[in-house]
Amino acid sequence: MSDKQVEMSIVEHLGELRRRIIYILAVLLLGLVIGLVCANPIYKYLISVDSAKDFQLHAFAFWDGIGMYMKIAMVVALVLTIPFTAYQVWAFVSPGLREIERKAALRYVPYVFILFLLGIAFGYYVVFPMALGFTTTITKNMGLTETYGISQYFNFMFTLVVPIALLFELPLIVMFLTKLRILNPRRLRKMRKVSYFALVFIAVVITPPDFISDFLVTIPLLLLYEFSVYLSSVVYRKQLAADEAIEARYKQAEDPE
Structure with missing residues (x-):
């Protein structure tokens, strides 16, 4: 194989990688749009559950509300993008795999979505209430008045839930x-x-x-x-x-x- 042929092969390979990345970014952008549309009902649900009913959340900055909506939209985008990203990774590397390896890899793609949702559910319904209950108990025992901003509340939530979902x-x-x-x-x-x-x-x-x-x-x-x-x-x-x-x-x- 000549150097020109190798160079063309590398260029084509990089072009394929760029195309896959563009697809992923497009789905991420679409997910953000869908997330923004769904942000309000999701927010109403999150503040209506038992773990949030005892808190009166405040906005300490003009961008707190918008920032909270963007965080919710990003989580929705991740839910939609992660399985698509797994498929794009499989499509990119599959030409270099054997047939049995291609089938094995493709079989796992749907479970990426399922495990991510399970991770979100575990983080939100198990870990987050326990961590929140512990921290608020310590605050009350110290005689402090609880005044929480909406940004701090959701940052605390997403900092726990999203990494757990990814690690699932x-x-x-x-x-x-x-x-x-x-x-x-x-x-x-x-x-x-x-x-x-x-x-x-x-x-x-x-x-x-x-x-x-x-x-x-x-x-x-x-x-x-x-x-x-x-x-x-x-x-x-x-x-x-x-x-x-x-x-x-x-x-x-x-x-x-």
Whole structure:
């Protein structure tokens, strides 16, 4: 292959990557528009649930209301964009994969959306009320008057919920990499100490600066890792069984007697 042919191949590859990125940005923009349309009913729901009823939220800046709407719109856009992004990544790398790898990758795309929604639900209905209850209890015990701005309330919420939703993709990523034989349960168990340290570090970074928030995020992450190891072992056992079946067929073909 000549240098010109290689250069054309690289140019075409970069052009394909640019096209995929443009598609993703277009869907993200569309998601933002849809999110802005849905922002008001979503906001009314978020302030009507039990965890928000005890608070009278205030606007401390002229842009607080608009900023809150934009945050809600961004979450809606992420929900719509993440599965589409996963498909675009698959479409970009699939020409370099084997047929079995392409099918394995495509099979996981719908679960990206499902796990993200589960992560949002877990973060909002489990972690967020516990963190909110703990922080407000400490505030009351200190004799402080609670006066919360709408921006602080929703920043606290989204800082907890969105990272948890993204980290809920961990089991899917581990299963996919196991399917491609990049990871296996033995390697994951050997990496457990390092992985635990990394997950604790991530939990501390993405959560508000208080111990209870760190703790409430760290525990689910560690459980997610162990669940990922279990799923990896399930996939790995199936791979070993399939390899043994193929080897048995070869032996039978070589020695029909």
